[in-house]
Amino acid sequence: MQHLTYGIFFNGNSGKGEAKKIATNLAKLLKVHLIEPLLLSSTNVKDAITTIKNALPKLDTLIIIGGDGTINVAITALIQAKKFLPIGIIPAGTVNNFARRYNIPLDITAAMQLLVENHEQRQVGFAICNNTKAVVSSLTFGNLADISNQVRQQEKRKFGKIIYLIKAVKHIGKDKSFLIHYQSEDGTDQILKTWFALITTTKSIGGHVYSTSSPNKMHISLLNNIGIKQVLPYCFFALTGRLNNSKSITQFEVENIKISAIHNRKITTRIDGDKALDLPIEVSYRSKELSLFVPKK
Numbered sequence: 001m002q003h004l005t006y007g008i009f010f011n012g013n014s015g016k017g018e019a020k021k022i023a024t025n026l027a028k029l030l031k032v033h034l035i036e037p038l039l040l041s042s043t044n045v046k047d048a049i050t051t052i053k054n055a056l057p058k059l060d061t062l063i064i065i066g067g068d069g070t071i072n073v074a075i076t077a078l079i080q081a082k083k084f085l086p087i088g089i090i091p092a093g094t095v096n097n098f099a100r101r102y103n104i105p106l107d108i109t110a111a112m113q114l115l116v117e118n119h120e121q122r123q124v125g126f127a128i129c130n131n132t133k134a135v136v137s138s139l140t141f142g143n144l145a146d147i148s149n150q151v152r153q154q155e156k157r158k159f160g161k162i163i164y165l166i167k168a169v170k171h172i173g174k175d176k177s178f179l180i181h182y183q184s185e186d187g188t189d190q191i192l193k194t195w196f197a198l199i200t201t202t203k204s205i206g207g208h209v210y211s212t213s214s215p216n217k218m219h220i221s222l223l224n225n226i227g228i229k230q231v232l233p234y235c236f237f238a239l240t241g242r243l244n245n246s247k248s249i250t251q252f253e254v255e256n257i258k259i260s261a262i263h264n265r266k267i268t269t270r271i272d273g274d275k276a277l278d279l280p281i282e283v284s285y286r287s288k289e290l291s292l293f294v295p296k297k
Ligand SMILES: Nc1ncnc2c1ncn2[C@@H]1O[C@H](COP(=O)(O)OP(=O)(O)OP(=O)(O)O)[C@@H](O)[C@H]1O
Pocket: 010, 011, 012, 013, 041, 042, 043, 044, 045, 048, 065, 066, 067, 068, 069, 070, 071, 073, 092, 093, 094, 095, 096, 097, 153, 272, 273, 274
């Protein structure tokens, strides 16, 4: 009987070698279930993508150990190879937004066990930026995106989401909005003042539901400006995820979007928490290609 082969991808740079320990334990568990494990890691993102791409022809499934940033690296490799294997996740990041959204156990042992029993495969949506880079959970740009950069992992662990709010309020009045052009094949064509833009691949992020409709689209929320007047609506947005009634926030849902800056200023996006491409960008949503191991209903 021919055995299945599962790739196990982890960040060779992570913490105190925590990810490697998890990978080794998972490899043992897979062997017990007659699945051949293939450990895949590297200490920089470029090599990691190459390593995964080279291994893909040998694999039946790819298991990813890490948070959204690490899942992003792995799915970027699948996009570049145009080969969408089923994926499994061991949530070893800090926030683990993607894993939470699909009810993957946050307990490492339970998440490992899920890969060998009681799972089903579910199609999950993601987006592709400029045809090359995955967007697993979120793409942001504007002033708050830079603020997220200042939030250290330690603070994230200690204060949770509220830390973004504290940092944002400190920035009030300091930064100007950008003029941004948004164009979509569905007819959207607008130039909007943008203080902060958040694009999410589902209606919920960090457990908050940001919008109520269209499962097959990306959700775009723009904070058009921020000053003293916007503090209350912004706080409401940050804490509840709802902003539909605020005039300072624009929301829309699209399958694809072209985003460019009107002025010649360099605007860098952050994708899944990491610094990524500069505007202009083109993002398109994919709802059918990727399937994920999730707990059986
Ligand atoms: N093989 C790798 N080599 C170097 N860096 C990597 C590799 N794989 C992932 N990374 C980077 O490691 C960082 C941390 O990744 P990850 O998202 O897994 O953890 P986290 O930020 O703690 O989790 P979360 O996004 O859930 O809060 C990210 O910046 C990611 O791009």
